[in-house]
Amino acid sequence: MRFYLTTHKRHWIALTDVPLFLKYEHFGVGTARSLPRAIGRYAIDSGGFTILQRFGRWTTTPQQYVDDLRRIRDEVGPFDWAAPQDWMCEPAIIHGGTYGGQHFTGTGLSVAEHQRRTVANYLHLRELAPDLPIVPVLQGWELPDYEHCVSLYHRAGIDLTRELLVGLGSVCRRQSTNDGAAIVTTLATHGIRLHGFGFKTLGLKKVGHLMGSADSAAWSYHARRRPPMPGHTTHKNCANCLPYALNWRTKVLAELPASIPPVRLGGY
Template sequence: MSPVTTALGAGMRFYLTTHKRHWVKLTRLPLFLKAEHFAAARTLPSAQGPYAVDSGGFTELQRHGTWTRTPRQYVQDLRRIWECVGPYDWAAPQDWMCEDLIIHGGQAGPLTFQGTGLSVREHQHRTVNNFLELRSMAPELRIIPVLQGRSVEDYEYCRDLYEQAGVRLATESTVGLGSVCRLQSTREGTAIVTAMSAHGLRLHGFGFKTLGLAKVGHLLASADSAAWSYHARRRPPLPGHTHKNCANCIDYALSWRTRVLAGIPRTGAPA
């Protein structure tokens, strides 16, 4: 068994996150794209390989403090993407992240967060209710449930909300693990992933980076990352490339993905 397979688990799928929708016709490697990057286009490319669809919830809540697109509008977007681009692996719901900045608002670098002013529990209930509404409207669209919270106890509470609503998470093909992006390489993040994995869930880790994958990648069914672009902005372009940097370059993204997977150790180190 290869080091990558051992570290990430058999069949683990690692998606490259990009805002370049035309990449779906350029590679057969897994891609992760926001629904809005397809929705605004007049014509859509056909996908050559697997891809998944992000609802763009972090940006929605960061900018507006609420969702500006209704579930019905989102379903219309997802149906168009499915029909024009091709069947996707899954699509995220219009979930509600639970990071402090999303809830309370504030400034993080150049980003201003409006803040929802709601509690973690309210975010969790809204996340579950949105999933139930979306799946009721469009059961054929492979919309996945997402767990939200800030602590192990929070994620257990959210899991119970799904179970009480009749959603058996252990039978779902994918269960998203939200709000762990900034915790993924910490002891708390490791505890959250470990606890949810212990329930037999096929977890997707949103926004995972190298350190997070090294610690808990073997517990995930899939993960996505846009870290390649951040990495490329701080380095010279690839030889022969004439742009200022490779922050929007598929060649760099694919090369970065190969390096990351090859460099992950055989087992995730304990927190």
């Protein structure tokens, strides 16, 4: 499993060769005169959860998205892959309201419509940018939803078992539960190479061996609840600190089960 360290600090890609995962918006393509050059691998999240939470719809057109991805590729360096502009299926995203102190606008659409739009967007992006490694994403809420999403791709002529990687959406908040584990296990059994968005240590220990890759920002939450590292006297905690993030990543990887063979990804 390739483990990406999630960060909102775009300059980190010029400071470490550890695989990084960044939201598209954090590159600041619309305002930045120049972008840092990556010295390691990285992948790009479209930031759909935040956008749909705020606006209940996508505010960036597919053409603008691929234009910006091309600039990132050309200036920062080739990325492993980028997520499409998919539609998350968490109840908060669909119905709206306040959850955990956060306001959600709500799309007012159904899970099935979110899935249809997710697949349609992937097909559109692939048509607009066959030169970019944009991966399909499976969306749903219950296991039958994800199996239905697989069938939507199949009807569109996309064999997910032949894809380099397939994102697994709307699972991060249930990753360590039995339901979350069942979704990952079933889809992996189908021969789909999954990427787990936003996985934490419990989820990684439970199903990480079944995925091709995963990303996590759990290090930042971990740091906010602890004093800063020795010598880090300029900040009250290390929630935005690269050395802390790298130490956390090393410890997490060391604690993952070593007896379970990794998923082989060919040239990936």
